[in-house]
Amino acid sequence: xxxxEPLILWDWTFSHLPDIARRVEEHLVLTGIAIGLGxxxxxxxxxxIRQSPFLYAPVTWVTGVMYSIPSLALxxxxxxxxxxxxxxxxxxxxSYTLLILVRNIVGGIRSVPPEVRESAIGMGYSxxxxxxxxxLPLGLAVIIAGVRVAVVTTIGLVTVTxxxxxxxxxxxxxxxxNQFFATPLVIGAVLSIVLAIVLDGALVFIQRxxxxxxxxxxx
Amino acid sequence: xxxxxVEFRHVSKSYDxxxxxxxxxSLLVPAGDICVLVGPSGCGKTTSLKMVNRxxxxxxxxxxxxxxxxxxxxxTSLRRRIGYVIQQVGLFPHQTIADNVATVPxxxxxxxxxxxxxxxxxxxxxxxxxxxVRNRYPSxxxxxxxxxxxxxxxxxxxxxxxxxxxxxGAVDPIVRERLQNEFLRLHRALxxxxxxxxxxxxxxxxxxxxVAVMRQGGHLAQYAPPVELLAHPASDFxxxxxxxxxxxxxxxxxxxxxxxxxxxxxxxxxxxxxxxIRRAREIGAAWVLLLDRAEKPLGWMKVSALKxxxxxxxxxxxxSSPLVTLDTTLRDALSMxxxxxxxxxxxxxxxxxxxxxxxxxxxxxxxxxEPSTEAVGAA
Numbered sequence: 001x002x003x004x005e006p007l008i009l010w011d012w013t014f015s016h017l018p019d020i021a022r023r024v025e026e027h028l029v030l031t032g033i034a035i036g037l038g039x040x041x042x043x044x045x046x047x048x049i050r051q052s053p054f055l056y057a058p059v060t061w062v063t064g065v066m067y068s069i070p071s072l073a074l075x076x077x078x079x080x081x082x083x084x085x086x087x088x089x090x091x092x093x094x095s096y097t098l099l100i101l102v103r104n105i106v107g108g109i110r111s112v113p114p115e116v117r118e119s120a121i122g123m124g125y126s127x128x129x130x131x132x133x134x135x136l137p138l139g140l141a142v143i144i145a146g147v148r149v150a151v152v153t154t155i156g157l158v159t160v161t162x163x164x165x166x167x168x169x170x171x172x173x174x175x176x177x178n179q180f181f182a183t184p185l186v187i188g189a190v191l192s193i194v195l196a197i198v199l200d201g202a203l204v205f206i207q208r209x210x211x212x213x214x215x216x217x218x219x
Numbered sequence: 220x221x222x223x224x225v226e227f228r229h230v231s232k233s234y235d236x237x238x239x240x241x242x243x244x245s246l247l248v249p250a251g252d253i254c255v256l257v258g259p260s261g262c263g264k265t266t267s268l269k270m271v272n273r274x275x276x277x278x279x280x281x282x283x284x285x286x287x288x289x290x291x292x293x294x295t296s297l298r299r300r301i302g303y304v305i306q307q308v309g310l311f312p313h314q315t316i317a318d319n320v321a322t323v324p325x326x327x328x329x330x331x332x333x334x335x336x337x338x339x340x341x342x343x344x345x346x347x348x349x350x351x352v353r354n355r356y357p358s359x360x361x362x363x364x365x366x367x368x369x370x371x372x373x374x375x376x377x378x379x380x381x382x383x384x385x386x387x388g389a390v391d392p393i394v395r396e397r398l399q400n401e402f403l404r405l406h407r408a409l410x411x412x413x414x415x416x417x418x419x420x421x422x423x424x425x426x427x428x429x430v431a432v433m434r435q436g437g438h439l440a441q442y443a444p445p446v447e448l449l450a451h452p453a454s455d456f457x458x459x460x461x462x463x464x465x466x467x468x469x470x471x472x473x474x475x476x477x478x479x480x481x482x483x484x485x486x487x488x489x490x491x492x493x494x495x496i497r498r499a500r501e502i503g504a505a506w507v508l509l510l511d512r513a514e515k516p517l518g519w520m521k522v523s524a525l526k527x528x529x530x531x532x533x534x535x536x537x538x539s540s541p542l543v544t545l546d547t548t549l550r551d552a553l554s555m556x557x558x559x560x561x562x563x564x565x566x567x568x569x570x571x572x573x574x575x576x577x578x579x580x581x582x583x584x585x586x587x588x589e590p591s592t593e594a595v596g597a598a
Binding site for chain 2: 113114116117118119120121122123124125126129134137139211213216
């Protein structure tokens with residue numbers, strides 16, 4: 001940063017608005033794909049665990065190891081195979097969501113009280129009906145809590161994918177670092193935080209809307 | 220009426236741990252009966268119950284509903300034809316009361332309008348106001364109300380058989396008593412075959428048309444109507460399990476209507492006291508019961524205290540005594556007599572009018588003559 005330069009140059013900001021908007025969009029797309037794919041994979045893994053509970057330990061061990069690999073290290077490991085591509089970025093991002101999502105989907109399903117499960121089965125629910133009509137709706141609060149954590153972590157991680165040229169708000173931050181220019185760096189960082197807060201709030205809102213019974217009051 | 224027989228034919232279930240095992244259980248529940256399985260914990264009563272809807276599958280032997288082996292019936296369609304109520308109720312917390320009750324009708328694909336009508340009807344049947352509870356969630360109801368919804372849900376698709384596992388075990392004694400009475404009333408109207416598990420012998424005697432006493436290790440100790448169980452326990456275990464107060468328990472199966480009732484000396488307000496004294500002397504009574512103009516008892520007048528040549532007035536009443544109806548159990552009547560000053564109870568009809576009197580003698584007589592198995596077996 002050049003001495004005496006303000007943190008944000010508003011002239012630059014306003015003249016680069018379309019550029020900033022594109023970065024936000026890229027950031028959202030990268031996050032969306034990561035959460036979407038991550039959820040599908042985690043959901044399938046959770047169903048397998050529901051069927052065969054002994055899978056829980058190995059699955060959480062593997063996803064736990066993935067979660068512990070530093071993101072920069074993971075990207076450099078992948079580059080020889082998948083290059084500086086969106087595939088490299090998403091492999092990393094998706095693998096970081098798995099541990100949280102699997103734990104919360106399984107936790108949500110298991111949070112169904114045993115007497116509720118017993119009466120459902122006793123009245124003739126099939127395993128599939130039990131899953132869709134009882135376990136998933138009742139587990140929704142726990143599952144969405146997991147999605148919230150995954151979304152917030154992923155938004156932070158997506159800034160790192162700027163390093164491998166996949167755009168997003170990370171690209172603004174890198175631009176700031178490379179050019180010793182504070183404005184894009186600050187904008188990238190602040191918007192990343194704002195995105196995390198806004199999406200988290202949206203998920204809280206959705207969770208309250210889809211679980212009305214949790215707010216039913218005694219009367 | 221929708222009912223079916225349930226039969227256990229040499230049914231055994233073994234577990235690695237002995238808890239809950241069942242050994243060579245054979246019993247037949249006639250259609251429309253309430254069969255209570257009772258016994259200490261670990262006697263296999265719940266295991267036996269769950270073998271009917273295949274939540275537990277027998278190691279050997281057969282469970283038959285209307286002579287059909289349950290193992291040959293598709294498991295989900297079997298369960299949809301069997302009502303199931305458990306102690307913790309297990310209502311679905313994320314569904315409204317109406318949706319909970321509609322569970323099985325929805326599973327078997329009833330049309331919407333029929334489900335709606337049936338739900339309303341059932342909520343009323345179990346004593347809940349549909350407009351009040353229909354759209355509430357289970358967490359907004361009291362324990363007793365939830366238990367009622369559980370019963371309504373189990374009855375929704377008019378199952379020929381209902382299984383109830385300690386259904387009233389989790390509510391306080393006053394609510395339990397009311398739920399028991401309501402269920403007996405419902406059962407009289409519907410006539411469903413019921414298998415009912417409890418560890419409480421009093422509940423078993425009250426609810427059961429037949430009682431199966433089981434002992435640890437999963438053996439059937441005795442299977443009999445309650446009256447016979449109390450009068451002739453088949454073994455030391457059964458007699459200890461029904462308790463030393465089995466005489467009193469028998470009394471709780473008898474109603475005032477079962478006793479040979481007596482007529483006391485009565486007088487009406489305004490009648491000459493000489494007439495009242497004459498009637499009392501005729502039957503050798505020291506007390507005369509004074510009735511008002513609507514035949515309702517006001518209390519007892521002491522013959523020796525009545526003044527000759529005056530009309531009887533409520534001021535002449537010296538003592539009152541317990542009022543019972545023909546539906547009061549002899550056990551309750553006995554208890555009232557023990558705690559009252561006058562050892563004669565007055566039997567009144569549903570409008571409160573005098574019909575007869577009841578004393579210790581009649582209760583004792585009813586107890587000695589009444590416990591015949593035929594009387595209950597035919598009921």
